[in-house]
Amino acid sequence: MKVKAHSAATIVVFTCLVAIVSFEARTGRSQSQNSKNDSQNPKTESLVKPTVLATDRATTKGVAVSPFAEAATQNFALRNELTWTFGSKQQHGWYLYDLLIGQTLKVPPAAATPDFASAVSTWQKQKGLSPNGVLDENSWMALVAQWQADRLKDKTPATPDQLLTAPPSDFFDPERLPGLRQVEKTTYTAYKAMLAAAIADPTLKLAHTPKGELVPTEKYFKIISSFRSPEYQVQLRRQSPGAGSAGLATHSPHFTGRALDLYVGGDPVDTKDANRAIQVKTPVYQWLVRNAARFGFRPYFYEPWHWEYVK
Ligand SMILES: [Zn+2]
Known part of the structure; x- marks a missing residue:
């Protein structure tokens, strides 16, 4: 309760500050005495070049102002509150995707900042959307x-000659049967190259052998699921009829052998928000x-564990 009250107060204070500042900026601009300075007026210029101005702050009575301050306030709220639909399910906010958003927009994932809103605006412009940030x-x-x-566009099932059977040591479940350890050959090579790079990164602390294999007790980065035949997928759907279309698609990228579910923490393949909130914070997912x-892998934004080889 204390935390909630505190953040509510912070929002109110921040909103008031933004409102005051933008009011002053607007009135300031409408005064004729400022018109001769219009070419140097950051507010006017911001309508043309918002990205340039994100770091070039005007000051009003000593308070730093960005042309994206209002957008930042809205993003702060939308991050948790935006309602949208995906996989015929209502979704809340985009906070689970902070990192992916930051990576795509090339900005630190700090949704409440003017710099973030500025990056949103730049991206909106590229997409032909209204660049309001x-x-x-x-x-x-x-x-x-x-x-x-x-993501993968061609979901044609892999033929046997395109697949290899990976060793049990690559898998989250070492008991997994050979038929369920098949991976498309080029995907497997790319996975091993990516794994070698991850092992070489000391910040991840992946437990490995001198030969660069993950040890049996290491779960991170191991393959949970790879190639799944259309027949096997049908069987999985029968076993869990409640699974959404996003979970067990009828045209699954797993048919290609190029989709890998990797262990990134938490409950391995559970789409509950609380579980994904854990997964998106692990060093392995962030890496x-x-x-x-x-290494040619693209994410499926909704499932932190699901990666597709698209080369
Ligand atoms: Zn998957």
Whole structure:
């Protein structure tokens, strides 16, 4: 309760501050005495070049102001409150995707800052959207569509000659049967290269052998699921009829052998918000968001564990 009251007070104070500051900026601009300075007036210039001005703050009575201060206030609220629909389920906010958003917009994932709003605006411009810097439903769905478009398009099931059977040591469940340890060959090579880079990163502290294999007790980065035949997928759907379309798709990228579910923490493949909130904070997930593209892997934004090899 204390925390809630405190953050509510912070929002109120911040909102008031932004309101005062923007009011002053507006009245300031309308005064004729300022008109001769219009070319140097940051507020006027901001209408043309908001990105340049994100770091170039005007000051009003000693308070730093950004042209994106109002957008930042709105993003702060939308991050938790935006309602949108995905996989025929109502979703709340975009806070689970902070890191992916930051990676895509090339900005630190701090949603309440003017710099973040400025980066949103730059991206909106590229997409032909109104560059207001606010990640509202329209812009958010466009960002989701962009991520979805980066995924595997061809979901033709892999033929046996395209697959290899990976050793049990690569798998989260070492008891997994050989038929369920198949991976598309080039995907497997890319996975091993990515794993070697992750092991070489001391911040991840992955427990490994001198040969660069993950030890049996190390769970992070191991493969939970790889190639799944259309027949096996049908069987899985029968076993859990409640699973949403997002969970067990009829045209699954897993048919290709190029989709890997990797262990990134928490309950391995549970889409509950609380579970994903744990997963998106693990160093392994954060490493994947920053580095997987170098190895040809693209995320499925909704499932932190699901990565697709798209080369
Ligand atoms: Zn998957």
